[in-house]
Amino acid sequence: MTLSLIAAVSDDGFISTGKGVPWDLPDDRAHFRQYTAGGFLLVGRTTYQEMIGWFTDHRPIILSRDHAFRPEPGHHRVPTVPLALLYAQQEKAQELIVCGGAQTYAAAMPLANKLIVTRVHDRLGEGIAFPPIDPQRWIETSRIEHPADSCHAHAMTFLTYQSQPQRRRRA
Numbered sequence: 390m391t392l393s394l395i396a397a398v399s400d401d402g403f404i405s406t407g408k409g410v411p412w413d414l415p416d417d418r419a420h421f422r423q424y425t426a427g428g429f430l431l432v433g434r435t436t437y438q439e440m441i442g443w444f445t446d447h448r449p450i451i452l453s454r455d456h457a458f459r460p461e462p463g464h465h466r467v468p469t470v471p472l473a474l475l476y477a478q479q480e481k482a483q484e485l486i487v488c489g490g491a492q493t494y495a496a497a498m499p500l501a502n503k504l505i506v507t508r509v510h511d512r513l514g515e516g517i518a519f520p521p522i523d524p525q526r527w528i529e530t531s532r533i534e535h536p537a538d539s540c541h542a543h544a545m546t547f548l549t550y551q552s553q554p555q556r557r558r559r560a
């Protein structure tokens with residue numbers, strides 16, 4: 390089972406100013422929608438509440454310690470990342486895609502084996518950060534450049550990384 394993290398991250402490592410995703414980048418939205426289509430998605434409770442109404446054919450799993458929290462019908466709450474993986478496995482998922490936010494990325498990163506990162510060539514200076522991408526553990530496997538244009542205020546780089554557990558053990 391693949392555990393992936395998908396995120397848009399500024400050059401200085403932020404995913405949000407604290408008031409939501411700060412960029413309007415249609416081709417990144419399309420990339421996110423295409424990658425996640427029909428997928429099992431792990432979403433932190435804060436991000437889930439921002440995304441209500443966005444889900445269509447997805448299978449959202451919400452990370453929350455709050456036993457009283459009731460997601461939308463058909464969506465599922467879990468209190469830990471390992472229980473999210475177990476649930477997805479039981480549901481015959483091939484991949485669980487972690488869609489944020491920062492606390493959820495941080496909780497899932499140690500167990501993940503794939504990162505799908507849109508590096509947005511902008512600097513926020515401060516905000517909510519993506520966990521550091523350890524070069525001893527993660528190897529870049531694909532890179533596509535996207536220039537700024539009339540619809541995109543910032544250039545972007547679409548990156549994929551795979552986890553290298555053997556490298557991590559030798560380090």
Ligand SMILES: NC(=O)c1ccc[n+]([C@@H]2O[C@H](COP(=O)([O-])OP(=O)(O)OC[C@H]3O[C@@H](n4cnc5c(N)ncnc54)[C@H](OP(=O)(O)O)[C@@H]3O)[C@@H](O)[C@H]2O)c1
Nearest residue numbers: 396397404405409433434435436453454489490491492493
């Ligand atoms: N740029 C991007 O790609 C991107 C993607 C997604 C989100 N974002 C942004 O990220 C921000 C939200 O991030 P965030 O870090 O504040 O919130 P978050 O990760 O979306 O949700 C936090 C909540 O998830 C639950 N949680 C977190 N870690 C947990 C753990 N280890 N075990 C059990 N439950 C856990 C807790 O819910 P309870 O309090 O209910 O226990 C916690 O309050 C928003 O601004 C959003 O727009 C950006």
